[in-house]
Amino acid sequence: MEKEFYFKHDKTTITISDEMLKIKRKGLSKKITHGLSGEKEININNITSVQVKKPTIFTKGYIQLAYTGSPETKNGILAAGLDENSVLFVHKDQEKIDEIKSYINSIIYRKKDNSSTNNLSVADEIKKLKELLDQDVLTQDEFDAKKTELLEL
Template structure:
């Protein structure tokens, strides 16, 4: 996906999804007060462990990108405004936040599937080499070397 989402309601923030990367750019006075002159932040989607979306209603909503070791905002909207991995939005921008969430969740789900497939194919390769060893086509040393290579040891 290559798409740009512009959130204008609660301080101007622009989220661009460009393949495996999310770029967050903040503009305007509200963002300056909350984040200073941060510039553009680039996040590799592969490093995300999750995404949290708080629906907008009476107060602004937010979309928060969660990493291994990071803390989810459990203190509400006001704490989220200070988090550099969080973008605020208003009710009419909810669909954009939901679209970003769906894309990232799909990306993370597919990432997990490809890792499982790679593990299975590695195990299959080891079994094939074991058969070659049993048939006397390769030596024990060659088998152990290939097994270490496939297991990344």
């Protein structure tokens, strides 16, 4: 899946694929504040959080992406405008921002679920298998085979 979101007011495009999030900025002011290429790629699996500040009548909003090792801007809209991991947006773009945030958060939560599942100890796994054996869901042979596999005997 690849989806592109264009923010006309800020001349910025966010493209999301299964592996990468790309931020591409156009315009001279963007080249000055965000480097000559105006592009940023972030591995989507490395994103740890998404912060959204909604726009008001007087100010733009912003979406900020954080990942391990990235600086986090904490000085509001002015700092976000210079931050390479943030994109400014206006009120009419709120729906796009919500979709981006939702998609990234689903990846973050899925990652957390997988890591907590993988962190079960061998003893916990054997205990679960024993419960299944006691409930006659597993046979003794199935239980023994899986236990041996878990204990790497």
